[in-house]
Amino acid sequence: MRDTFDILLLPGDGIGPEVVGAAREVIDAAADHFGIEVRYEERRIGGTAIREEGEPISEETLEAASASDSVLLGAVGHPDFDNAPVRPEAGLLGLRKHLGAFANLRPVVAIPALIGSSPLKREVVDGVDVLIVRELTGGAYFGEKEEGEERASDLSVYTREEVDRVARVAFEAAKRRKRRVTSVDKANVMATSRLWRRVVSEVAEDYPEVELDHVLVDAAAMYLVQAPRRFDVVLTENLFGDILSDEAAMLPGSMGMLPSASLGKPGSPGIFEPVHGSAPDIAGEGKANPYATILSAAMMFRHSLGRPDVAEAIEQGVSVALEAHFSTPDLGGKKTTEEVTKAVSKWVAAGEGVM
Numbered sequence: 001m002r003d004t005f006d007i008l009l010l011p012g013d014g015i016g017p018e019v020v021g022a023a024r025e026v027i028d029a030a031a032d033h034f035g036i037e038v039r040y041e042e043r044r045i046g047g048t049a050i051r052e053e054g055e056p057i058s059e060e061t062l063e064a065a066s067a068s069d070s071v072l073l074g075a076v077g078h079p080d081f082d083n084a085p086v087r088p089e090a091g092l093l094g095l096r097k098h099l100g101a102f103a104n105l106r107p108v109v110a111i112p113a114l115i116g117s118s119p120l121k122r123e124v125v126d127g128v129d130v131l132i133v134r135e136l137t138g139g140a141y142f143g144e145k146e147e148g149e150e151r152a153s154d155l156s157v158y159t160r161e162e163v164d165r166v167a168r169v170a171f172e173a174a175k176r177r178k179r180r181v182t183s184v185d186k187a188n189v190m191a192t193s194r195l196w197r198r199v200v201s202e203v204a205e206d207y208p209e210v211e212l213d214h215v216l217v218d219a220a221a222m223y224l225v226q227a228p229r230r231f232d233v234v235l236t237e238n239l240f241g242d243i244l245s246d247e248a249a250m251l252p253g254s255m256g257m258l259p260s261a262s263l264g265k266p267g268s269p270g271i272f273e274p275v276h277g278s279a280p281d282i283a284g285e286g287k288a289n290p291y292a293t294i295l296s297a298a299m300m301f302r303h304s305l306g307r308p309d310v311a312e313a314i315e316q317g318v319s320v321a322l323e324a325h326f327s328t329p330d331l332g333g334k335k336t337t338e339e340v341t342k343a344v345s346k347w348v349a350a351g352e353g354v355m
């Protein structure tokens with residue numbers, strides 16, 4: 001098993017530095033406990049990079065990402081740049097494209113200790129365990145853009161190869177889960193969706209043990225809050241996946257609970273980041289929920305660093321802290337980012353019995 005890792009930290013904007021700092025503390029506790037060495041390099045991305053370096057992500061930072069084992073990212077985005085010609089978000093999109101991180105895994109799990117935090121009824125949320133597989137480097141995000149005073153357009157393009165490779169990630173994941181893939185598209189209107197549906201159906205032939213169904217995105221948005229247990233793996237394109245994952249965040253109860261892994265070709269560094277944004281409304285107040293980023297660090301150990309044992313310890317630390325009511329205001333609790341982080345780190349470092 002590997003025991004030395006080079007991690008690039010990209011805290012970014014708003015609450016990004018607070019939640020990445022929290023995850024780093026938990027990783028350090030895990031490193032002590034498991035006798036592994038984690039070496040960090042820290043760089044700028046987003047609004048802070050525009051301010052200090054003149055661009056949302058520099059060439060050197062992209063190179064540092066390629067040279068790392070994994071990237072742990074906070075969030076980008078700041079209202080100061082809402083009307084700027086170059087936006088902080090461009091840094092994140094550039095990084096995803098640069099690393100070829102085409103498959104974005106966003107697990108949505110109803111944690112028993114948090115069922116009461118969801119705005120949805122207990123009987124709807126109880127037992128939810130969905131994996132959203134979002135295509136991350138294609139579609140309207142990356143097509144040709146035109147932006148004029150009177151006319152604007154975002155071209156959405158998908159190729160067979162782009163759909164095929166992300167579909168395989170979804171089917172492989174489903175094989176290890178409840179063996180069901182729901183492909184979400186808008187095939188009644190969009191040409192890209194019709195290609196998507198055809199290619200996904202073809203890929204499904206290679207996975208006879210996995211059941212496939214196709215659902216239109218508008219209906220999927222409804223099922224997600226009406227009957228979320230009908231889903232196992234949800235496979236969808238970039239824009240739909242972005243929207244559906246924020247909706248799905250209400251199943252565990254807060255944006256602050258959803259981690260993610262963005263993966264490319266085997267062996268290339270992954271990007272691990274919370275699904276939420278920079279939350280400028282609460283930045284600097286010690287209120288940010290760090291669980292999504294801590295759980296993203298766990299995904300990093302599982303999916304990129306080949307250390308599922310470390311991932312499990314971090315995930316257990318999170319469960320134990322939540323059961324002991326360490327929750328931030330977004331979950332209805334009163335704990336600070338720091339208190340939550342200390343609780344998880346203590347448990348991870350000791351392995352048991354501190355709460």
Ligand code: NAD
Pocket residue numbers: 015019074075076077078079089092255256273274275276277278279280281282287288289290292328330
């Ligand atoms: P947001 O996710 O930042 O915030 C939405 C709401 O959820 C806010 O009320 C916020 O306080 C709350 N929230 C989010 N994360 C939280 C956490 N960890 N703890 C407690 N509460 C949390 O979305 P937004 O307000 O629409 O966007 C703000 C900025 O973030 C924009 O510039 C947007 O582009 C950017 N953004 C970045 C990412 C990313 O870096 N991956 C993701 C989404 C949005």
Ligand code: IPM
Pocket residue numbers: 076077089092093242275
């Ligand atoms: C996300 C974010 C990003 C996206 C933005 C900040 C570019 O919303 O990671 O979900 O739309 O992909």
Ligand code: MN
Pocket residue numbers: 242243246275
């Ligand atoms: Mn989003």
